[in-house]
Amino acid sequence: MDRIKIRGGKVLEGKIYVSGAKNAALPLICASLLTDETITLTNMPALSDIRAMNALLEQLGTQIDEFDDFVDNHAAKTYSYRTKEATSLVAPYDYVRKMRASYYVLGPLLARYGKCELSLPGGCAIGARPMDIHLAALEQMGAKIEIKNGYILANVDGRLKGSHIIFPGVSVGATCNILMAAVLAEGETVLENAAKEPEIGDLANLLNAMGAKIEGIGTAVLRIEGVEKLHGAKHKVIADRIEAGSYAVAAAITRGKIELVNAQAKTLRRPLQVLKDMGVNVEETETSLIIDAKGCELVGKDIMTEPFPGFPTDLQAQFLALMLTAKGAAMVTETIFENRFMHVPELLRMGANINVHGHASAIVRGVKNLSGAQVMATDLRASFALVLAGLVAEGETVVNRVYHLDRGYERLEEKLRSVGADIERVKDNEEE
Ligand code: EPZ
Numbered sequence: 117m118d119r120i121k122i123r124g125g126k127v128l129e130g131k132i133y134v135s136g137a138k139n140a141a142l143p144l145i146c147a148s149l150l151t152d153e154t155i156t157l158t159n160m161p162a163l164s165d166i167r168a169m170n171a172l173l174e175q176l177g178t179q180i181d182e183f184d185d186f187v188d189n190h191a192a193k194t195y196s197y198r199t200k201e202a203t204s205l206v207a208p209y210d211y212v213r214k215m216r217a218s219y220y221v222l223g224p225l226l227a228r229y230g231k232c233e234l235s236l237p238g239g240c241a242i243g244a245r246p247m248d249i250h251l252a253a254l255e256q257m258g259a260k261i262e263i264k265n266g267y268i269l270a271n272v273d274g275r276l277k278g279s280h281i282i283f284p285g286v287s288v289g290a291t292c293n294i295l296m297a298a299v300l301a302e303g304e305t306v307l308e309n310a311a312k313e314p315e316i317g318d319l320a321n322l323l324n325a326m327g328a329k330i331e332g333i334g335t336a337v338l339r340i341e342g343v344e345k346l347h348g349a350k351h352k353v354i355a356d357r358i359e360a361g362s363y364a365v366a367a368a369i370t371r372g373k374i375e376l377v378n379a380q381a382k383t384l385r386r387p388l389q390v391l392k393d394m395g396v397n398v399e400e401t402e403t404s405l406i407i408d409a410k411g412c413e414l415v416g417k418d419i420m421t422e423p424f425p426g427f428p429t430d431l432q433a434q435f436l437a438l439m440l441t442a443k444g445a446a447m448v449t450e451t452i453f454e455n456r457f458m459h460v461p462e463l464l465r466m467g468a469n470i471n472v473h474g475h476a477s478a479i480v481r482g483v484k485n486l487s488g489a490q491v492m493a494t495d496l497r498a499s500f501a502l503v504l505a506g507l508v509a510e511g512e513t514v515v516n517r518v519y520h521l522d523r524g525y526e527r528l529e530e531k532l533r534s535v536g537a538d539i540e541r542v543k544d545n546e547e548e
Contacts, residue, residue, distance in 0.1 A: 118518040120529065122506035123538040124488060127410070128372035130535035133190035134360045134379045135161040135526045136353035139217075139430075140315040143292040144322055144353060145169050146220035148178065148197035150228055150300060151326060153348030158185060160193040160353055161526040164519065165215055170195070172211040172218050176225075177203030187352065188378050188403075202229060209235040209266065215523075216240060219247060219289060222270065223296035226259055231271045236263060241494035243453035249290040253281045257294075257301060278303030278342050286311050286423040291338075292319055299328035301342040310338045313424040314383045318354045325349035357383035358430045359525060360405065362500050364388075365434045366532065367407040368396045368414065369441065369504050374535055379405040386427040390435065393417045394442060414438070416446030416482055423452070433459045433501035439480040440468045441508055449477045459498035462491040466505050466513070485510055492516035496524045503528070507537060514542075 136159035146169070148155035160166060170180050178199040185194040205225050212218040212235040225232035239245055251261050251268065257276040262269045278301045283290060291311040296319070298305035310316070312334060320333045326349045329341035360379035367374035368391055381388060381400045388398050391407065394414045399406040416439045421429040429452040439446040440463065450456045454475050464470060466489050469481040488511035493499040499520040506513030515521075518541065521528055532539050 117516065117544055119542045120503065120515040120518050120521070121540050121542055122488070122503065122513045122515070124486075124507055124509040124511065124513060126370065126507070126536050126538055128366055128370045128374055128507070128532070128535040128537055131375045131377055132363050132531050132535060133188070133377045134355045134363075135190070136192060137161075137315060137318070137356035137358070138163055138165055138524050139358070140318040141166055141353050142169055142217040143220045143296070143315070143319045144351065145173060145197065146224050147296055147319060147322055147326070149173070149176070149199050149202070149221060149224035150296060151346040151348060152200050154196050154198045155322075155326070155348060156194065156196040156350040158192065158194045158350070158352045159187040160195055161356065162193050163522065163524060163526055165217065165523045168211070168215045169217065172207060172221065173197065173199070175204060175208070175211065176221065177201065190378070205229055205231050206233040207235060211235070212237050216245065217289075219250065220293060220296070222250065222268070223254075223293035226254065226270050226272060227276055227297045227300035230274065234268045234270070236266055236268050241458060242456045249283055249285060249287045250293045253283070253290060253294045254297060256281055257297060257305070275342075276301040278305040278340070280306045281308065283307065283309040288313050288316065291316050295319060295323065295330070295338060295340065298340040298342060299323050299330070299346065300344070303342055305340045305342065307338040307340070308336065310336050311423055312336055314354060314357060314380070322349060322351040325351060355380050358428065358497070360384060361387045361428070361431045362434050362525070363531070364391060364405065364407045365438045365504055366507060368394070368409040369438050369508050371409045371412060372535070373406070373408040373410050376405045376407065377403060381405055385425060387431050387435065390417055390419055390427070394438070414442040416442040416444045416480060418447040418449070420449040421452050429453060429456060430497050432456060433497045434504055436478065436480060437463065437501040437504040440483065440486060440505060442482045445479055445481045447477055447479055451476065458494045459501045462493060462502055463505055465489045465491060466509055468505070487511055488513040490514045490516065493520060496520045500525065
C-alpha cells in the first residue's frame with residue numbers, strides 16, 4: 117500500500133486551486149439515472165470515490181464518457197452519463213461495501229423504474245450510519261421496503277406519491293435521496309427539516325436544469341412538484357468546501373499564506389470565523405480566499421460540529437490538528453457522528469496533548485512541538501489531519517493507508533508541494 121512521507125517544518129506559501137466537490141459530485145452522478153438523456157458534469161474531481169460511483173453506474177447500464185478538461189484555471193474531468201435504459205436495478209454488496217454513497221442510486225431507480233435492490237450499507241469507521249430516515253420517507257411515498265439477505269428490496273406500484281415528509285433528524289444523504297425520488301413522484305412533496313448543505317443546493321440546481329420543479333433551495337423546507345419526465349442537462353460542480361477548508365488549515369498550521377483559488381467563502385462561514393478568532397488573517401476576493409497566518413501567534417478556540425451552516429464534521433479532524441500547536445486549550449465537540457476521534461490516538465503518538473471525553477468531546481492543550489512518526493488513520497478526513505500534523509512536526513512523518521486520502525483529495529501531494537511542502541508518495545513497490 118502507498119504511503120505519504122512528509123518532512124515537517126516548511127512554511128507553506130502560494131496558490132492552491134480548489135477542485136470540484138466530491139460530496140456534490142456523488143449525488144449528481146446518480147441524478148443522471150433519472151433520465152434517458154445525457155447529463156454532462158464539468159469540474160469533476162479525479163478521485164477514487166468518483167471512479168467507484170462510475171463503476172456502479174456502468175454496472176446498472178449507464179454509458180459514461182470521460183474527458184480531460186480545464187475549468188476555472190485548473191485541470192478537471194468532464195463526464196457525460198447516459199442511461200437510455202437500465203440493464204440492472206441492483207446495487208450489489210461489493211460496490212456498496214467500498215462506498216456508502218452508493219445508496220444514492222436508491223431514490224432515482226425507485227422513482228424511474230419502481231424498483232431497486234440495494235445492499236444495506238453497514239456501519240463504518242466514523243459511526244453506525246443507518247438508513248432509517250431514507251427508508252421511512254420512501255415508505256411514506258408509497259414504496260414497499262423489505263430487508264432480506266442484507267439487501268434493501270424496494271418497490272412501488274406505479275409512481276411514488278408526493279407526500280409531506282418531516283425528517284426526524286437532519287441528514288444530507290436522506291435529503292438528497294428523497295429529493296431525487298420526489299422529482300418524478302406524482303404530485304407535490306414537501307421536505308421539512310431538510311439538510312441545507314451547499315451540495316444539496318447543487319443537486320437541486322441540476323435537477324431543476326433537468327426540468328424538475330424544486331423551490332426553497334438552500335432552506336430547510338424544500339417543495340417539489342413532481343413531473344413525469346426529466347431531460348438532459350449540463351452542470352458545473354461547485355468547489356469543494358471541505359478541500360478548501362483543509363488547505364486553509366495547512367496555511368494556518370504552518371504559519372504560512374495560501375490563496376485558495378475558486379474557494380467559496382459563503383460555504384465556509386463558520387470555519388473561517390474560527391480561523392479569524394484564532395488570529396489568522398482571512399481575506400475574501402471575488403474568486404478566492406487568502407489565508408494568511410504569517411508571523412501570527414494562534415490561540416486555541418472551541419469548536420462544535422453541527423449541520424450546515426454550523427461547523428462541518430468533515431473539518432473537525434483538521435481543525436483539531438490546528439489546535440495542537442495553538443496557545444492554550446480548545447474543546448472540540450462532535451455532534452454528528454459517534455466515533456469521529458479516530459485521529460486522536462495517532463496524534464498522541466506525535467506528541468499531542470489531547471484528552472477525549474466519551475465519544476463526543478476532546479480537550480486539546482497546545483504543545484510547542486510535535487514529532488514525526490509512522491501513523492495511519494481509518495477515514496478520509498482523519499488522514500488529512502495526520503498530514504497536517506506531519507507538516508509541522510519535527511522530522512519525518514509517514515502516513516499509511518493513503519487510499520483513504522485518494523478517495524477525497526485530488527492530487528494531494530502535488531498541491532501541497534506546489535506551496536512548498538516537503539511531501540512525497542512512496543509507492544508500495546518502491547525502495548525507501
Ligand atoms: C454526508 O454523509 C457526507 N457524505 C459525509 O462526508 C458528511 O460527514 C455527512 O454528510 C455530514 O455532513 C457524502 O456526502 C457522500 P448524514 P451522510 O446522513 O449523508 C444519522 C466525508 O468525509 N443518520 O447527514 O451519510 C447518521 O448516522 C464524508 O466526505 C441516521 O441516523 O450523513 C449521522 O449520525 C464522511 N439515519 C447523522 O444522521 C439515517 O437514515 C448525519 O448523517 C441517515 C443518517
